[in-house]
Amino acid sequence: MGPPGALNHFGSGIAGLSAALGAARNGASVTLATKATQPEGASTWWAQGGIAVARTAPEQFKEDIAVASSGTSDPEALDVLVQNADAAVRDVLIETLGVDFDTGGNGASFDFGREAAHSEDRILHVDASTGRHIHEPFLNHLAGHDRVEICGDTAAIELLEHDERVHGAVLESDGTVQPHYAGATILATGGIGALYSRSTNPGGSTGDGIAMAHRAGAATADMEFVQFHPTVCVADGDPFLVSEAVRGEGAVLRAAEGERFMPAVHEDAELAPRDVVARAVEQEHHRTGRVVLDVSSFDFAGIFPDLAAMCAEHGVDPSTGIPVVPAEHFLCGGVDVDTHGRTSLDRLYAVGECARTGVHGANRLASTSLLEGLVWGLRAGTDAAGHEPTEREGAVSTSPGSAPSEEFLQDSYERLQRTMDEHVGLRRTPEGLRDALSALRALKINVDAYAGLGAPRAVHPVVATDDLRTCP
Numbered sequence: 001m002g003p004p005g006a007l008n009h010f011g012s013g014i015a016g017l018s019a020a021l022g023a024a025r026n027g028a029s030v031t032l033a034t035k036a037t038q039p040e041g042a043s044t045w046w047a048q049g050g051i052a053v054a055r056t057a058p059e060q061f062k063e064d065i066a067v068a069s070s071g072t073s074d075p076e077a078l079d080v081l082v083q084n085a086d087a088a089v090r091d092v093l094i095e096t097l098g099v100d101f102d103t104g105g106n107g108a109s110f111d112f113g114r115e116a117a118h119s120e121d122r123i124l125h126v127d128a129s130t131g132r133h134i135h136e137p138f139l140n141h142l143a144g145h146d147r148v149e150i151c152g153d154t155a156a157i158e159l160l161e162h163d164e165r166v167h168g169a170v171l172e173s174d175g176t177v178q179p180h181y182a183g184a185t186i187l188a189t190g191g192i193g194a195l196y197s198r199s200t201n202p203g204g205s206t207g208d209g210i211a212m213a214h215r216a217g218a219a220t221a222d223m224e225f226v227q228f229h230p231t232v233c234v235a236d237g238d239p240f241l242v243s244e245a246v247r248g249e250g251a252v253l254r255a256a257e258g259e260r261f262m263p264a265v266h267e268d269a270e271l272a273p274r275d276v277v278a279r280a281v282e283q284e285h286h287r288t289g290r291v292v293l294d295v296s297s298f299d300f301a302g303i304f305p306d307l308a309a310m311c312a313e314h315g316v317d318p319s320t321g322i323p324v325v326p327a328e329h330f331l332c333g334g335v336d337v338d339t340h341g342r343t344s345l346d347r348l349y350a351v352g353e354c355a356r357t358g359v360h361g362a363n364r365l366a367s368t369s370l371l372e373g374l375v376w377g378l379r380a381g382t383d384a385a386g387h388e389p390t391e392r393e394g395a396v397s398t399s400p401g402s403a404p405s406e407e408f409l410q411d412s413y414e415r416l417q418r419t420m421d422e423h424v425g426l427r428r429t430p431e432g433l434r435d436a437l438s439a440l441r442a443l444k445i446n447v448d449a450y451a452g453l454g455a456p457r458a459v460h461p462v463v464a465t466d467d468l469r470t471c472p
């Protein structure tokens, strides 16, 4: 039957890695399948500004998150996030992984940064490329862990659900499709940015975990709460994010004629919550044709060498202002979970950006997503570790999985992105959403028909007796 407490984890961003660590520390054996072929396939790798901690003012931290969400965040989820923040960061990131967060000089104390809508300096960072400095040591740590097996280039495509319990998933690797059973399954598949033509997320952010959970019958929530980052540079068509930390340092937004517009929009001007800044940037871009981030008031290259290098790579001269537009950045909603990442289906967990914990409500405060993935990942992994695969009568069926042509897929994908851009972007109307719904329904019928989803389904036993812990 395989080792007790064998778990399936899907996704190798901070949430999936934290869940794997939490589970392995509690004695479980973990198969971590990720469709990424390299670390850059996870949003985690791209995170810039950093990870927020509570320091000595937890109530103020909660208050800032709640205010940024316009009072829509869930107080219980906020308590869990903030009460566990500092201990999780210290334990995992500093003591286990040895992440070398920037210090204020002489190695004395951390150089806590501040970003938009934070009322305190509380963000740990490594330059403006914090994500990769967390992600790479985390991957290396787990790659050497004797209870964790990482299967790269392996995608989960469908959950094995029977009687509202999830027994594993169907995995695809190198053209081979096969069921993979587990005592519990943790989805950590990240966001949905790639459903839009303009996003900060890597191309694999296609919402797979949310789609699989929904198809298996799990509840989702707050899917309408999509965050658009206000300052994304698309000068050469390849978007890159210009972190809020740059505005925290004093950069200002200017419209085409050089005029500042944020002071008239919000009392915190450029440091107003993301949704406020994003809408203003879009409006000014629409009105004047161009918005730039003016970084001339400080030593941009000295303080943000990584961003300066990125500008150079994309042919942008920061001394003339960095051209910016809003772009899809983060999904606040997702698979509905409790404070341990448990979904509405037995033995199915969801963590990180694919989950809706309630922390962010309708709008996320900067630098709280890595923290949410870390805290919920550890909690879900720990909770799931006790589950052993159980024998049950019955069978689960999955779709036959015939592959449509590349041309059909590309065409369908472009139609999907066009619909999302046009009707489900920063500004929406009831009529536009109705149009989007019809367009997406028509697209789904087409894709289902082409992919043979109506055809007879493959049938698998509820639990197989082969080894539960090997990559397919």
Ligand SMILES: Cc1cc2nc3c(=O)[nH]c(=O)nc-3n(C[C@H](O)[C@H](O)[C@H](O)COP(=O)(O)OP(=O)(O)OC[C@H]3O[C@@H](n4cnc5c(N)ncnc54)[C@H](O)[C@@H]3O)c2cc1C
Pocket: 010, 011, 012, 013, 014, 015, 016, 033, 034, 035, 036, 041, 042, 043, 044, 045, 046, 047, 048, 049, 050, 051, 052, 130, 131, 154, 155, 156, 157, 188, 189, 190, 191, 200, 201, 202, 204, 205, 208, 209, 241, 329, 330, 351, 352, 353, 354, 366, 367, 368, 369, 370, 371, 373
């Ligand atoms: C440019 C950028 C800057 C950011 N800056 C910050 C910041 O400074 N601070 C902050 O807190 N947040 C930041 N964020 C947000 C934050 O990085 C993400 O929300 C967070 O990293 C999400 O972590 P995750 O583990 O949920 O998902 P991800 O890190 O996106 O990982 C998802 C993983 O799932 C895998 N996957 C997807 N589908 C499947 C499938 N079907 N089967 C198997 N594997 C699958 C992917 O390959 C990937 O490995 C930033 C995001 C971006 C894009």
